[in-house]
Amino acid sequence: MQLPKIIHWCQKQIHVCISKLPIEIERQALCNTHSAPVKYMCVDHEELCCAECLFTQHRKCNQVDGVEKTAEGLLQSDTVDRLGQKLQQYEDCLIQAKTEGEETIKYIDETSDKILEESTELRDKVLKHINNVVETHFTDLVKKVKEEKERLVNFVDTVSDRKLLVASYAQTLKETGKTPLPILVQDYLKIKQQFNDLTKLGLHRSVVELHSDASKELLRILECFQLEEVKMMTVSIPLGGLDFTSARMKMVCELPDSEGDVTGGCYLENGDIVLARHSSKECLYYSNEKLVRKNIIKGSPRDIICMQPSELLISVQLERNIGIFDLVDLKTIKDQFITKHIEGFIYSFAVSSEYVYAACSTFILKLDHEGNTVEKIIVDTSTYSVAVNKQQEIISSSCETHKLSVRSQCGKKMYSYSHEKLRYPYGLDVSFCGNIFVCEQTSNNIHVLTPTAELLKVFEIASPRCIRFKENSYICFVGSKGNKTKIWDFVPT
Template sequence: MATLGTDSLDAGTEVKTACPICFEYFKTPRYLPCFHTFCHNCLSSYILSTCKSKENPVGFPCPLCRQFVPAPSSLGEPEKWTELIPINTIIQALCEKKDQFCDACRRANEEEVATDWCGSCLESLCAFCAKAHKRNAVSQNHKLVSKAEISKIPIEFERQALCNTHSAPVNYVCVDHEELCCAECLFTQHRKCNQVDEVEKTAECLLQSDTLDRLGQKIQQYEDCLVQAKTEGEETIKYIDETSDKILEESTELRDKVLKHITNVVETHFTDLAKKVKEEKERLVNFVDTVSDRKQLVARYAQTLKETEKTPLPILVQDYLKIKQQFNDLTKLGLHRSVVELHSDASKELLRILECFQLEEVKMMTVFLPLGGLDFSSARMKMVCELPDSDGDVTGGCYLENGDIVLSKNSSKECLYYSNEKLERKNILKRPPKDIIRMKPSKFLMSTNINGKGHIEYCDFAEENIKDLFVTKETKQHKRLKQDIPV
């Protein structure tokens, strides 16, 4: 960030001539209603950055004190505001001088520390020159301000109404354009206007009439709407926060339940798998032991039958009969070997949850209503009257200035005219009407649709013949103009 040089400035002057945003000497300093001054470019960048997120901005807070600054003009166009904020000519002159000496003494090649500032001459004066300045006939009405009070000078400029074009004091008000104007504007831009009054006269009329009060009442009503809108906005933010927290809490609770349920299901599946595996393994272990015993038995039989040479004959016969009998009994025991297939669809079912399960998208419904308008979505409707023969496909209609009603019935090709809630006239038309609107006291538009094309019929007739609106024959008296337009 740039720093302000202090070689020729004391601490007090440095504060007055340094922009609080960029800390450089002021460049085209502009002051706000709170009398804080900033560089033109710094203030412009600040306004644009502050207002970029707002819809149709109407002002901005001061970068220092945060006091709200109304838009000087052109609501919703912050890029134009900085040019309309007044220049602090005193600060600008101090920045150009960059010292604290008396300007009058400097012209005499002398150096005296300035103690006062002349707002008319835009010069610094020492105590002696300030005294002479007040005694001079030309400058005796100039207002001198102490250097210590120099920051308060913009107050006087703020209270002056100046012409936007010529920066001169305004003396007149153009009523036609509702603009303040100086003498030059009066004879140039507003010389053809019908009413141009003096500012004092206009001010007296405003004070004596109730114009200010009526405008104040309208502003108060609008302020009440703004307060209500702000309250509703804050309540809506609170509602969104509370509802979102509730949704998160419910979703988190349900998520935990779902995870717990899935965990329990999977654990049950694991338990069932372990139980079945254990039972089948125990059976297979018993089967293997049984087969091993029988294998050892038949191996012993085979060995006995091979050792017949050293066996006595009676023992041989005895062993033969015993082995034959036991072998026949062994083969009748019915030993069965098992074929086992272990299978589970749990993984596919869990995978299906991952593939198919998806939460519904969050829905945020927002309805925009004009400030101070009516919310018909929550309004209570009350029937005022029921018009006879108005059932069926009534596709359009309009109110007349005298309170009468005109309706169009499409399928029956009828237009119904009601007065005081009674059906006064029913006209059969050539084409089925879609809608009818009143433009002016004697001018109407009626829309129809034939063969996929829309027809707009323009009717012009005398006010006293209002009930003859539904004449469908082309006559010179009514001069009906027809224009086909695509639907």
């Protein structure tokens, strides 16, 4: 039976109206491996997992929580806020870098115009046979200005793109109240990972100085065959970085009850500090610059690092090994991190995304995150400190040769540094922008070096024993042989 035309028309109209109604599809956090809804959060690996993942990939992990509990913890704690603050700080750096880039372009334009004007006025006073010399000078200037401006324009565009990306991340975090709990956790982990990847890209801002002696040369043009090249001096400074040649150290505070032989320690993700006081065989836990916990460690602690969110690695001298300790109570989880016995003491260590590096006086032990030895790198005697930068280069210092060395990941020496005021370089660290900081205990100073071990500045400070930087910051603590451990901030002069 054929429907009347009016019914066909009504059916069509209804169809059109329904097709225009917005359909909201609920977002789901799914397991990347099994595409099943996530129900758990592995704290050890910071990974979401489904029930199958829990009993296969994460059954040996120390801490696995329900995703709802994790989401509630994120909402109740300041974890999301801290990531938002980091995003905001990075966005502020991007805004500042964009402004500086635009101002630098303006400076180049104005300065180059001034140079051209002066050169033109003097060119009119010289003989015609020197026109070729002047034109060569113009060409050189225009070429360098163009190249530098193109580079800066690309820089400004890159900064703008990153600013938009960071702003979108921040906006996502602000809308957590409207987001399903599994999605909140998924968004948080995704943003955190991508933000970490973004900050590791090593964006550098430029300080440009444009200069020419054309005016002086043109006055002596009859004695010259050609003009000196235009000087475009560019200093590359990491985004959020600091010019240490003109920086100063500003003391933030002294940590209470931190006198003694503090030989190492670390900052935790939440900004808390754990110190290794070798002389009293203690680990000191500070929160908001206040001592909240003190634990005696059997065997005398030398250094501390946080490798997992809930675990600390502590080098224990008398045990000649590294112990794994619970972050909350500083209680032993495992006595032996290194699977194979070694000869010699472990003084300090550093951790990268793949390896743990332990300084053992005559060699540096390269371990995987399970404690298995990957390589034994021979170094100068009395090497008590080791650090690793973002390029996975290994930095160490010897108290016998009084030298600092930078090695490739396979142990090949690339750069070295020595100085008359560097006589006992016990402790060192690398900042987030790659600068090297080495403590000279007997000469009472800290040497700041470039990533290629070139001296930038020497800061005077009493008996520095160790130094550790807060992540993505120029705030650090400096342990001492006999004085209190102090927190310092490197700031522009």
